[in-house]
Amino acid sequence: MRTLCFLLTGIWTTLVVSQDSGLRVQTQQGEVLGSFVTPTVRQFLGIPYAVADRWEAxxxxxxREELFKADRFGDSCIQMNSAANLEFLNLTGSPPLNVTESENCMSVNVWSPSIDRKQRTAVMIWIYGGGFQFGTSNFPTYDGQFFVRDNDDVTLVTFNYRLNVFGQPHAPQLANSTTGVNFGLLDIDAAIQWVHDNIANFGGDPARMVLFGQSAGSAAIDLYTIAHPDDERITGVIEQSGSVSGGSQSGIGPNNSTNWNTLADAVGCGTNPDDAQLACMKQVPGRTLEDAVVNTNSNLGLVIDNITVFGDITSRVADGNFLKVLLLVGSTQHEGDIIVVGTELLSPLGFAQPLVTELLADLFTYSALTCPTGAAALVRTKAGVPAWRYHYQAVFRDISTRPDLRAWHASELPIVFGTYNQTTEIAKTPEEIALSSYIQSAWVAFARDPENGLSDFGWPTYDPTGDSLIELGNFFNKSGATFGRADQLDLVCSKSDTLATITALVSSLLLP
Known part of the structure; x- marks a missing residue:
């Protein structure tokens, strides 16, 4: 009896302390229990924000009646572990993805300030990249605690969304869906709604929610602004190295039933696209299905369904038919380095060719990201929407670990999140630490007040003919920003179609 009393007393004390410390939080689905990741930062991991059967909204x-212990990340969505994707992760120098995967993967993570700090904070919602093929919120680089630890008036949220064949299956049987067939994008909508409905109880302000993401996550944000032109939940967006409104819509196309049927045939469901085939595909184990995607080299990008993704993106944006919230948009100076190096390492040569690597990478960088980024900023400006444009140019030895990896695609992420200290082999420089603090302060200033935050921070709004290009971490100021002219950076962008053609031609000639 005494043991039972001690046990009950301990449980009661834990619950009271948790409630008094702000670790016990009510959501619309029931109470959740978080923890302190630092003395001033509360952490809530793996909270379900949605449920769905395969290929359903x-x-x-x-x-829930029982208390949900939010003490670990939820399952990651099933990853496309192709050789190219694994090589990309290897080149980033980050730990390999060693996560539990399942289709029950729609969960959200929240880092919020302790209740003795400012509450009703701005909310930053992160959307990861990975080409809509791989990626997870359970990735060390995306740890949100440092944003919240080092900046007041901010709560940070990350979440998982469905990917590859589970996110956009290209099944002809689903083509007439009234909800849309890009299920990963529908998950993003659901996560935003969950945050809006619940974040106040975590200390966030649902009237100040900003989206930020990188690569595919950034493109997803751009698509969100086009699909939701009248949205009232989001007050600003930060797009890092990815947009569709600037004209780069690679990977977006019509439903590809050929790829679907090839995949279905590979797992024993046949090539007749009828209801029986779809029912069969729904029964294939998730990992088996994803392995078949890799083995058949199925290209399953976003599908034009005119609900989540429109076929007339360029004209819609030109007509001003998009969500007119303020924009911070940018790219890295040498986006293509990691793409080209990875391709060369996987080629029969097995190594990256000097000079060829840099040439191909620079061509890719301009045609795929630099020029579309400038166009995305310009179209906002023409529509009367203030925008800011940055160009990340920093190179640090612990992040760019090869001489042919300069300011590569995603190299800014450890600096943005303050997670550059994951490796201990190479010392962090004072400039690296200072630049991380500087960029975080800018991102938070935008989130707190999209209309005035960056102007107060000293950054000029975008004007391609003025000194408004925010150059981050370059030779002249490794720990902060210098300001240059965007029209000089974009000098070749008027020939973007020619650039893309040359890139393809040079790649075919020089890459085995």
Whole structure:
């Protein structure tokens, strides 16, 4: 009896302390229990924000009667572990993805300030990249605690969304869906709604929610602004190295039933696209299905469904038919380095060719990211929407670990999140630490007040003919910003179609 009393007393004390410390939080689905990741930062991991059967739109999770312990990341969505994707992760120098994967993967993570700090904070919602093929919120680079630890008036949220064949299956049987067939994008909508409905109880302000993401995550944000032109939940967006409104819509196309049928045939469901085939595909184990995607080299990008992704993106944006919230947009100076190096390492040569690597990488960088980024900023400006444009140019030895990896695609992420200290082999420089603090302060200033935050921070709004290009971490100021002219950076962008053609031609000639 005495043991039972001690046990009950301990449980009661834990619950009271948790409630008094702000670790016990009510959501619409029930209470969750978080923890302190630092003395001033509360952490809540793996909270379900939606449920869905395979290739169905997400729904609100059922209400729970029991307390949910939010002490670990939820399962990651099933990853496309192709050789190219694995090589990309290897070149980033980050730990390999060693995560539990399942289709029950729609969960959200929240880092919020302790209740003795400012509450009703701005909310930053992160959307990871990975080409809509791989990626997870359970990735060390995306740890949100440092944003919240080192900056007041901010809560940070990350979440998982469905990918590859589970996110956009290209099944002809689903082509007439009234909800859309890009299920990963529907998950993103559901996550935003969950945050809006619940974040106040975590200390966030649902009237100040900003989206930020990189690569595919950035493109998803751009697509969100086009699909939701009248949205009232989001007050600003930060797009890092990825947009569609600037004209770069690679990977977006019509439903590809050929790829679907090839995949279905590979797993024993046949090539007849009828209801029986779809029912069969729904029964194939998730990992088996994803392995078949890799083995058949199925290209399953976003699908034009005119609900989540429109076929007339360029004209819609030109007509001003998009969500007119303020924009911070940018790219890295040498985006293509990691793409080209990875391709060369996987080629029969097995090594990156000097000079050829840099030439191909620079061509790719301009045609795929630099020029579209400038166009995305310009179209906002023409529509009367203030925008800011940055160009990340920093190179640090612990991040760019090869001489042919300069300011590569995603190299800014450890600096943005303050997670550059994951490796201990190479010492962090004072400039690296200072630049991380500087960029975080800018991102938070934008989130707190998209209209005035960056102007107060000293950054000029975008004007391609003025000194408004925010150059981050370059030779002249490794720990902060210098300001240059965007029209000089974009000098060749008027020939973007020619650039893309030359890139393709040079690649075919020089890459085995």
């Amino acid at each position: 997400p729904n609100i999770p059922p209400r």
